[in-house]
Amino acid sequence: MNEIKCECGHINPEGTVLCQSCGKPVEGNQHIDGNDEQQLLNMRYDGTARRSQTYNRTVVDKIWNFFSSVKVGVWLIVITVIASGIGTIFPQEMYIPSTVDPATHYRDQFGILGQIYYQLGFHNLYSSWWYMILIAMIGISIVIASIDRFFPLYKVLKKQKPKRHEAFMKKQRVFGTTESSEVDITRFKQNLKNQRFKIFEQDGHILAEKNRFARWGPYVNHIGLIVFLIGALLRFVPAFYIDEFVWVREGETAVVSGTDGQYYIENKDFILETYDENDERFKEAIQKQGGPIPKNFQTDAVIYKRVGEPIPGAEPELEKVKEDSAKMNQPIKFGQFALYQASYQLNEFKEMTFKIHDKDNEDTNYGEFTVDLTDPETEYELDNGYRVEVENYFPEYELNDGEPTSVSKFPKNPAFVFSLYPPGDAQPETSFLGIGANIDASGDNQYKLGLVSFDVRDVTGLTVKKDYTLPIIALGGAIFMIGVIQGMYWNHRRIWLQPKSNGVWIAGHTNKNWFALRREIGKSIEGTHIEEPVDQHEMKS
């Protein structure tokens, strides 16, 4: 390693642009910050050696340097932004109907572009491996770029000496010379102190500095981003994050998904309330809407905890935990979990009551029976000697190639084949009953079964949430904001004063808000006979 010894005696690491101690431009390294083509010095990182740009020997160094580059970081962000944008052109897979095959859906709905979209994997963009790797690379780039810049900058600001090289002074953006023997240094220092500058002195050379901590703003900000990313990463760990869904029918008890069979929920009642149409206040809005407007979705539920070791499938022994209601934004909370009201289905058939009557006279009634659609019996005995056998039951009836079948286990369109046994030894009469269908199998039945009434129940859909990542993400956001504020509302300002045989030189530097720096210099030189320095950058343009 070639160290660079400056004429001031300080030894700088390889790659240094400006001496860490006196600021003298190091010969042969000026191209690194582009100083060779400029009149003024580029004060980025105070001309310190960024390690990334100096060591490039092993593979590890090469990878490190790749991620350290701001240029690479910017490109990674640009690529991610473009990809994220493309992901919003067509709906993501989770937003297309779950019943369709995505392979054909995108082509059918959006044509050839949709097909390309699907085949390139944009339909599942935000969880695709390459998108995640892009985000991860941004994260790595943030970490490495910060490490590579923070430590050298911290060191150089710590090592800086008030005594600066002439070339450094001359090449500052704010610079001025004064030829006078009456310069009042004591007054100058007092003026600076009044403006809360910290003063460092060395052989009559003065460095006045304030708000150095503003320079750490971007790094604090990056730490916040990293904490945020780690929080997002922890969402993959079930111990930190669970997002599941559970459907429960009124009167039924179901396992709460995502809890490893630990918790059960019983749906006592699902309530859907709408705004009163007769209320003067809502009348107009309801008419505009053209239908009732929901006011409240609510599930009254009982939460149970399983006693003992869970074996999936085995009848659980349950212990009541609590009875509570889940409403919009008011979840039922138990253990580490919260159940949010998220969806519902109204009026699923629960019970149907039939009566036996004469085929030609609906007013006769030979008895009634009620079928529980969740568990129909095979046979119903009526008081007066009539007997009905359930030959077949189709919860969701459909005709398939002339054969009656059921397409699901849910009683959405129930249909039955009944055999009616009249009292005595009479032959059974078979008929088919469904919604809007009542078919006499033989054609010469004497009796007929008719639907008298039915009972419905609702199904509630609840989101099961466990989220310990939110505090981490919030912490990351807070740190991020602190970093932004730190770097935004404070500016790092430095003023150098160099005694000359007859008079002084003065130079100033800030990372932003040059106008304010010049105003502060103006105030500092009041009554000191120091001439106001000029902004060499403005003069040039």
Place this chain on the structure above:
Amino acid sequence: MKESTFKKKRKRLVFRTAMLVVMAGLVVFAVFSSLKGDDAVIAKGEDAPNFQLNKFKNDETVTLKGLEGKGVMLNFWATYCEPCKDEMPYMNELYSKYKEQGVEILAVNLDATDIVVEKFLKEYEITFPVLRDKQGQVMDLYNIGPIPTSIFINPEGEIVEQVQGALTLSKLEGYLQQITPE
């Protein structure tokens, strides 16, 4: 001077390598976790998770653990599933032959009502044991998507094969042979 420079360089290399390894580890973890979430099948070669279910119309409970040493075919089905109806007769045909050789067929039914299952079993004259999974817990445990899905478990309790869709007679026999104890 030389000595300290060398040390510094070495320290730097160690630090950089450690940072890169940690970050690469996090990335691998994230990508792996997200891909695993998409995968709706239980992996071949893994141990089949234990469960306990009741036999249909019978209070006799069956646990997978209790069948260790036997080959087990788990068939997830329902009466409303058309392809299930096609493969049921094949299972019926091969059941008694393979039962003698130490293979158990367990048909896990996912229907809601007993009556439809009863009618079905009568119509198809099913001889092998049918288990009821009304809550769908075992179905969730095995990440079953579309039915029918069959899982073949060897006498050591490892999953040998998972098959989605109806089986043909010859395929079924092939899989059953794979899990027959020696």
